[in-house]
Amino acid sequence: MSVTNDVFRVAWTIARGTDSRTAPIIVSVRIENIGNRSLDLEVDASAWKVGRERRLVTGLRPGEHEVRRFRMKAGLDRLDRTDIRIELRQIDGEEGI
Numbered sequence: 001m002s003v004t005n006d007v008f009r010v011a012w013t014i015a016r017g018t019d020s021r022t023a024p025i026i027v028s029v030r031i032e033n034i035g036n037r038s039l040d041l042e043v044d045a046s047a048w049k050v051g052r053e054r055r056l057v058t059g060l061r062p063g064e065h066e067v068r069r070f071r072m073k074a075g076l077d078r079l080d081r082t083d084i085r086i087e088l089r090q091i092d093g094e095e096g097i
Helices: none
Strands: 002-004 008-016 025-033 039-047 051-060 065-072 084-090
Touching: 008 084, 025 039, 025 051, 025 084, 039 065, 051 065
Parallel strands: none
Antiparallel strands: 002 008, 008 025, 025 065, 039 051, 039 084
């Protein structure tokens, strides 16, 4: 899945471990700066009853991209019918998407 605005493009994927029911889920978030100035961003991944993880992306220059990975500690057995929420906020910038 991906989202684009005037400043950045974000895409994310989900991968699971070898035991598909109980192995942790890995969420990879790729952020690309399509604007004309450097960006400092905060990326959150969260799921109900699993928790939240936060990563920073600093000094992302125009045309560059970074990948941040989040290890959701629960497997599909606990994440079944639960949304995984990805939030991206520009530090000292506009609202997140």
